[in-house]
Amino acid sequence: MTFLKAEIKALWVPIWEITRPGKIDTLFQDIRYQNFNQLLVQVRYRGDAAYIPNKRNKAYPNEEVKYHGITDSDFDPLGYIIKEAKKRKIEVHAWFTTFIITGHDLTKLDSSHVYFLHPEWVTTNFSKESMKYHDDVGAFLDPGIPAVQEYTINVILDVLSNYQLDGIHLDYIRYPAGYFGFNKLAMETYKSEVKYQDATSWIQWKNDQITRFVARISMAAKEISPNVKISAAVFPSVSDALERYSQDWKFWLEKDYIDAAYTMSYTKSTDRLESDLTFLSNFGLNDKIVVGLRAWQDGEHYAVGEVKDKIKLIRKMNFAGFSLFSYTGLKNEHYKKYLRIQ
Numbered sequence: 001m002t003f004l005k006a007e008i009k010a011l012w013v014p015i016w017e018i019t020r021p022g023k024i025d026t027l028f029q030d031i032r033y034q035n036f037n038q039l040l041v042q043v044r045y046r047g048d049a050a051y052i053p054n055k056r057n058k059a060y061p062n063e064e065v066k067y068h069g070i071t072d073s074d075f076d077p078l079g080y081i082i083k084e085a086k087k088r089k090i091e092v093h094a095w096f097t098t099f100i101i102t103g104h105d106l107t108k109l110d111s112s113h114v115y116f117l118h119p120e121w122v123t124t125n126f127s128k129e130s131m132k133y134h135d136d137v138g139a140f141l142d143p144g145i146p147a148v149q150e151y152t153i154n155v156i157l158d159v160l161s162n163y164q165l166d167g168i169h170l171d172y173i174r175y176p177a178g179y180f181g182f183n184k185l186a187m188e189t190y191k192s193e194v195k196y197q198d199a200t201s202w203i204q205w206k207n208d209q210i211t212r213f214v215a216r217i218s219m220a221a222k223e224i225s226p227n228v229k230i231s232a233a234v235f236p237s238v239s240d241a242l243e244r245y246s247q248d249w250k251f252w253l254e255k256d257y258i259d260a261a262y263t264m265s266y267t268k269s270t271d272r273l274e275s276d277l278t279f280l281s282n283f284g285l286n287d288k289i290v291v292g293l294r295a296w297q298d299g300e301h302y303a304v305g306e307v308k309d310k311i312k313l314i315r316k317m318n319f320a321g322f323s324l325f326s327y328t329g330l331k332n333e334h335y336k337k338y339l340r341i342q
Helices: 019-031 077-087 146-162 182-194 199-224 236-246 247-254 272-283 305-318 327-331
Strands: 008-013 040-045 091-095 167-171 229-234 260-265 287-296 323-327
Touching: 008 260, 008 287, 008 327, 019 077, 040 077, 077 091, 077 305, 146 167, 146 199, 167 199, 182 199, 199 229, 199 247, 229 247, 236 247, 236 327, 247 260, 260 272, 272 287, 272 305, 287 305, 305 323, 323 327
Parallel strands: 008 040, 008 323, 040 091, 091 167, 167 229, 229 260, 260 287, 287 323
Antiparallel strands: none
């Protein structure tokens, strides 16, 4: 399979939308007028699986259990959606939440979940307090722990080695905030790797942990499937992404560690989006940037026309394409009826 050379017209599909064959059939029925040519399918929500771990190739150990919403233990959501997408010539990119590992409800996690098996892997703040599952959007594993990187890489490469994917899409590929990352095991690694330790070297080391992970995934994935494309969901502000989350996505694009960055440009304001995209255009990377757009109302009116205006702007500025977040919003807000994309 080859990556799209034409405009990317993508849609994020959350894991809860693919839990049964009938829901996937409805998905394809619902988007028949949108002309999407790429689906970013969430196959890992919080350390769980919407696929069959170690399906055939068992080279990469993966013991993550099925997502709690999948009640048929024999059902393979990823396999089913790939089969249906091929019929329609739509690409499937496996969407992974990378370092975030819990939601706010631990009762939905199996007792064998990595959060329970390895509490020592959860990132901590400066006071050495572990991140709580109810913090932010959930608890993160610490990217600075070598075992965390190995564990997560194995999960992703297992899926790639067992499914015919067009791409791998990395989400939450970052630290939760600048004041996290002080896990004891991570600090031991930092001290063993960095000779001159100060605030500057600490920040750079954290940046390097995320970049190292992305580079390793990219290299290993291309060895398994040379044509697979690697992408990441990123904060649209390059400076905020780097300074607050150690997400150096501009560097990743420049070094070809990722083939595309999908900015989470969820502003409702078209003027604000134009300002943000004008700034990004200064980097000369428009052909590698897919602009992620809001496709939900969140209790406030957000007309279909505003989404269309943003798509027109993206096309005018010659970005690689757009991606709508998400299918759930498209469905719930009835955008599927009125948002026709050519």
